Amino acid sequence: MGKTTGFLEYERQDGFVRKEADRVGDFREFHEQLSQADRQKQAARCMNCGIPFCQAGVMIAGMASGCPLHNLVPEWNDLVYRGRMAEAYRRLTITHSFPEFTSRVCPALCEAACTCGLHDAPVATKENEKSVIEYAYANDLVHEDSPEVRTGKKVAVVGSGPSGLAAAQLLNRRGHEVTVYERSDRVGGLLRYGIPNMKLDKLLIDRRIRLMEEAGVRFITGADVGNTVSAEDLKKEYDAVILCCGASNPRDIKAPGRDAGGIRFAVNFLSEVTKRLLDSDFEDVPTDLAKGRDVIVIGGGDTGNDCVGTCIRLGAKSVTQLEMMPEPPASRLPSNPWPQWPRILKVDYGQDEAIWKFGSDPRVYQTTVKEFIKDKKGDLKEVVLVSLKPVRDEKTGRMNMVPEEGTERRVPAGLVLIAAGFLGSEQYVTDAFGVERDGRTNVKTDAGKHLTSIPGIYTAGDMHRGQSLVVWAIAEGRSVAKEVDEHLMGYTNL
Ligand SMILES: Cc1cc2nc3c(=O)[nH]c(=O)nc-3n(C[C@H](O)[C@H](O)[C@H](O)COP(=O)(O)OP(=O)(O)OC[C@H]3O[C@@H](n4cnc5c(N)ncnc54)[C@H](O)[C@@H]3O)c2cc1C
Ligand code: SF4
Known part of the structure; x- marks a missing residue:
């Protein structure tokens, strides 16, 4: 819960931002971190409000309120305040796949719903998240363990944006053999080729992909499914296919x-x-x-x-x-x-x-x-x-x-x-798999589900929700992984 009186004692302080005159001269990230001592004070502002709207992730008036991943924000804020960073990292990754991305690009839906923000500046949760994940990387705590037992099931993920990566990560951890097909020359989707480098350093994507590869996920770039790679072949070769191709059709x-x-x-x-x-x-x-x-x-x-x-x-x-x-x-x-x-x-x-x-x-x-x-x-x-x-x-x-x-x-x-803005999914992919689309050209599924109109073919991310946010794409990727795992194994422990 942070420090009982922290929100009364400390003002919100954000990390140092390089001055415009300096930063417009290059494409390097321009947000820097607070010292560990100052970060602890920021976490101390979390006020044990009792009803943490910050982690609700519910839709109110058509807009999300709180974190769509249901991150356990008050719990890891408390651990940051106490300097127990390794435990904070473990708490954070119960619900999250890639905090290094959201802690840089997320609009921080958690902060907009923070109780402290009702009358004062909200807790600096997004920057606290960054301090936790960067501490974990700096102290060699971030690993993608290769599963000891493989299930013998094969899953193809089409598209390597945040939704595809999150799905691949969980399914690989579970022991399925996962191959990610990406039509571009590099992995990452809009994290790579959309969000500019000054907002999200591309080395952060490489750092995560390396870990996933070491743990057994296979990435094939330059593979345009529905074009240079046949959808029929994927259907035959894999036990399940997950379409995570984004909503790249521009208005x-x-x-x-x-x-x-x-x-x-x-x-x-x-x-x-x-x-x-x-x-x-x-x-x-x-x-x-x-x-x-x-x-x-x-x-x-x-x-x-x-x-x-x-x-x-x-x-x-x-x-x-x-x-x-x-x-x-x-x-x-x-x-x-x-x-x-x-x-x-x-x-x-x-x-x-x-x-x-x-x-x-x-x-x-x-x-x-x-x-x-x-x-x-x-x-x-x-x-x-x-x-x-x-x-x-x-x-x-x-x-x-x-x-x-x-x-x-x-x-x-x-x-x-x-x-x-974007109009939705690209038709050549949906046609190649024969999956139905809705009126907005998003791939159609039952509400809250990821199975398409074709058995064994699933979808997630912007291709499913329409153009959205990185945090939603990760939430979708984690959710489709659970559904696919249940389909393959009869139950899921993801
Ligand atoms: C310029 C820009 C800036 C943004 N900034 C932010 C931000 O600051 N914060 C935020 O939260 N969100 C931001 N977003 C939105 C966010 O990037 C997306 O919501 C998110 O990336 C969607 O993830 P995804 O995995 O569904 O799809 P994507 O990230 O779009 O990835 C889809 C991937 O599928 C691949 N693909 C498509 N078709 C095929 C095929 N047939 N075969 C193989 N591969 C295929 C594509 O090449 C791509 O790599 C931004 C979007 C844009 C366009
Ligand atoms: S992912 Fe976004 S909404 Fe969720 S805790 Fe992190 S910054 Fe907040």
Whole structure:
């Protein structure tokens, strides 16, 4: 429970963050850790509230409140406070597969639901989680044990994002023979080629994959299932197949001039940047992709923010981030009480860097692109922006954002990055396995289950839930592993 009076004695303190002027010069991680003594004080703020909403992971008003993995937050906060880090690590890994990833990229649903956060700053749980896992790695506590007995059952996991990795980890621990097929040249899914290196150092993925390989998980990269690898062969060769292919079908922007050169989907752009950095051991910084250009990022979410931070590092002349919806309030509205996920204005690292570099927040609300203007060579030259206003649809009652006449204006643009979300799974994979999809093109299963419409074929992660978060993908991967294990063995002890 931490220290009885800790929340009264200590203020929240976050780890040191490198200053913008320093960090925009490279792609290294910029969050550093507190000393062990300061970390113990932060854990001491956990107040034994009695009902730890932080670990509930329940849906309230359509949004998750608390940790979807049901991490035993108060228990390991207490152990961190007492300096019993090895035990804290063991507690953390009862429910968690890869704390090194979430403790860097998770929006910390636990903190949004922290009781201490009702009247004061919440406990710094995400950073406490990082201190536990990094302590464990530094002290050689993190192992993937090779199972003593193998079951003789074979499982194929298609896709090596966080959901596929979590499923592979548990099924291998249980003794099944697991092979992960990945179409990309490197393992990790969006952890690798999506989330930029400054937010999640790619060495952390390599560190974990090495352990999993040593424990017996087989990874095959450059294997595009449904294309270069036959789905039928997998069905024949394996006792179960788990589809963890993500929701990589990007939402496009339909506007005149869309075929202009210089308009890219955000994830393709971010992947290319990371791949070139990794291929060259960070020597080839791909400034040619954005340097000196006026960049328009379409989409005000996390992916858009990653594009802002990346383009600043690549030397963009200006960066503007368009968001269709109105600017959120600075603090919770009465209609959005604690412990719901707070729908409030957040300034993420990319926006901070844009404020530092260009003097203002890059986000322009209630705005979209009406037209892309090309030069004589067919390359992007300008975009026509238009403001949007909310109008209620009489039939459905839904509020739609519609263009406001007379608000059009032209702005220069040398690069447009579309970060407008994802439409769901890619059809060639679902067709190859013959699995049914729902109206949102996610793979269909019964509620709370992972078995698809085809016996022996399971699904998890974004491909199942739709575009989501790393923490949810890990939760899905752990959950599908249990279902598959039960199917293979008649019961599960995972
Ligand atoms: C730019 C960006 C930034 C993000 N930032 C955050 C963040 O900060 N915090 C957070 O919590 N979430 C973030 N997310 C969301 C998060 O990354 C995803 O929710 C999560 O990675 C989903 O995991 P997954 O395993 O379901 O799929 P993915 O991570 O998408 O992995 C799917 C894998 O399957 C492979 N694959 C697909 N089809 C095939 C096939 N036919 N054969 C073989 N392999 C195949 C793909 O190559 C990929 O490697 C971000 C997403 C994006 C796009
Ligand atoms: S995984 Fe995310 S929500 Fe869960 S305890 Fe860690 S930071 Fe909090």
